[in-house]
Amino acid sequence: MKRSVVLTWIVLASCSFVGFVGCEKKPVAPAAGSKSSAAVADKAGTVLVDKGPQLGPANDKPAESPAAKPAERAAPAPPAEPAKEEKKEAPAADAKKLQLPTEKIAAAAKPAAQEEVLLGIDDLTKGIPGEGALTIEQIKKWLDDPRNHVVLKPTLPQGLAVGAGQIAGLDKNPLTRAKIELGRQLYFDKRLSNDNTVSCASCHSPEFGYAKNTQFGEGTKGQKGGRNSPVAYNRILSSVQFWDGRAATLEEQAKGPIANPIEMSNTHDACVACLKGIDGYTLQFERVFPGEGLTIDNVAKAIASFERALVTGASPWDYYEVFKTFSDANKEDLADLAALKKDDPKLFEKYEALKKAAEAHPISDSAKRGGEIFFSDKGSCTACHVGANFTDEKYHNLGVGMEKPEPDLGRYAITKEEKEKGTFKTPTVRNVELTAPYMHDGSQKTLEEVVEWYDKGGHPNQWLDEKIKPLKLTAEQKADLVAFLKALTGPLPKVETGRLPQ
Ligand code: HEC
């Protein structure tokens, strides 16, 4: 009896709610930058070094796959098949046989098995071609193009490329252009929230480096949680999500905010019902997830795919580091450039190209010195900020917020392990310049403040990480560290923030 009353209430509530919100109505015009926005004007296309290592088989063993030592795991995987994707379906022997027109059409519609693609390029996130709100005709045309359903085999831009072995989640949720594009629409669509006011981008906005410039995320009706919005890029290198790692996959993470009462304040059922009222979405879900269609799990899969396409391109530090490593390794040969040009033109050419790229993305001497400290035993930043994405994906207590009478205990709330009290997941420091304020509670406003925090050895508490000790840096060294962190900013792809189905 009681149960049926509750059920009726839920049904009524969600129906009236759907009616009230008017899901079918035209998408709310995106607030700012409705065309395209790129956090950094540069182009990811400026990636210099070949294409980075090829991917090995993606691993999707979130919890147990220890991302512990990304640097070690960054060894180039075995070379993948070359991108000769134009393999025609009909084998050569049959080529002589005359094809019926219908067979020809079928063969043309069958996409190549896989396409290798460099992540971070605008091509994947620029939206369905056209202007203004998406029309059904445009969506149909897009879905009819077999190229948009080809499984993508991503490679990473310079800098991140050494982390190829860490790529997670693609075996269970392969990337395609159509799926990334569907995820893009959902990511920017406020209709995912119960009152059409909040989208993922409200707290992870391209304008603010895919984070938000407020201390805490602000959900519907201005509600605030107690944690700072982390970044939504480079997620492809990380399986476990949230400051406390409570979501095992990016897909699981994406479902969270929709039903979180203080974020998008919706229910999964109501969200799905709402999206089902929008023809442009049902059409896309049917084609992108054949036989499954529009479910909350597929909403999450699409959003996760979009996020996986958001990666940071090479930063000035990456260009400098590659050039420096190359120069150091070939010191003797490079001593006489004229001779090198004659004796080993290939090596000379490579030298010239790397030098040119480094000069086109200049880095200050201060940042170079800061890099020395970051990677040194003295700074010991790489004890935790390690590997391609500068994170060990582990949990540490820096003492942030621990002075409070009832501090946020972070990872402890998930594992109940005493030693994890007050620990939080190491965030990436790529593009960190763009994502103030800092730390899980957004309590530190500038990178200078963060560096001061490390210099004094964090905030003492009984669970403080043993690697956090007073650094006793000079004022110049602190400024150098900040300059280094700022040299880690690389371009993100241009992303269409409007263009939603009506
Ligand atoms: C109201 C603000 C808000 C909204 C809306 C929101 N988020 Fe978040 N997001 C946060 C905060 C705050 C956290 C950190 C929470 C925590 O760790 O407990 C977070 C965490 C994340 C993370 C984990 C990143 C990491 O490094 O572990 C991802 C990914 C993410 N959000 C993506 C999304 C997506 C996708 C959506 C839309 C479906 C979304 N967010 C909606 C505020 C928001």
Ligand code: HEC
């Ligand atoms: C013991 C591991 C560890 C070491 C060593 C370490 N960090 Fe961190 N870093 C973290 C963790 C964990 C956080 C988040 C802590 C929190 O929010 O409570 C963090 C946060 C940061 C942030 C803020 C990022 C953001 O998006 O909020 C920056 C910047 C940073 N660290 C830079 C450095 C620098 C520079 C050093 C060296 C001086 C360093 N870290 C050393 C683990 C570490």
